[in-house]
Amino acid sequence: GENVEQHPSTLSVQEGDSAVIKCTYSDSASNYFPWYKQELGKRPQLIIDIRSNVGEKKDQRIAVTLNKTAKHFSLHITETQPEDSAVYFCAAYYTGGGNKLTFGTGTQLKVEL
């Protein structure tokens, strides 16, 4: 089955700096890669996703890049703000995977003033 590894497990940045979270996946057939943000005590919510036919996708201050050859994808947050503090999860899906996502173990991002 699919295996997703996520690094780092914790990340602390100064407000205004950039943050990068990286994930690797094992199955080359994976074709959909979402990122979820989970604030303390809340439910995970989708913030951005990318499909395997695209190398990069941006939405305001967040972007995701995908390197299919290396089987890794990354979340980039620019001009970080205190409200970006949360746990971020990456995930991967492939068509033969039984209609389910495989999640990474999460990154606790803390944006310090």
Added chain:
Amino acid sequence: NAGVTQTPKFRVLKTGQSMTLLCAQDMNHEYMYWYRQDPGMGLRLIHYSVGEGTTAKGEVPDGYNVSRLKKQNFLLGLESAAPSQTSVYFCASREQGVAYNEQFFGPGTRLTVL
């Protein structure tokens, strides 16, 4: 439109007791999922369903059972609770489609087994 809801929000059980967690969605989604979330371990899939009357095992199914008698509801049962089942449980749903699409999560149920 309430989205995905879960009942109850909190529960404390004693070892050996049983309970059922209810997930309901009003978006007419075909697929529904139950996850557990433990510190440092991310979201692990327990069971899932691709339609009314169907269920399938996920990554960590032992000690749990599920039923999907109605399209809008997905029930997670613990027959004999154990302390190792102390966790936060999330339900999720998504539309059927050729390509994967957004998965919507419920607010979670915090379960403590003493």
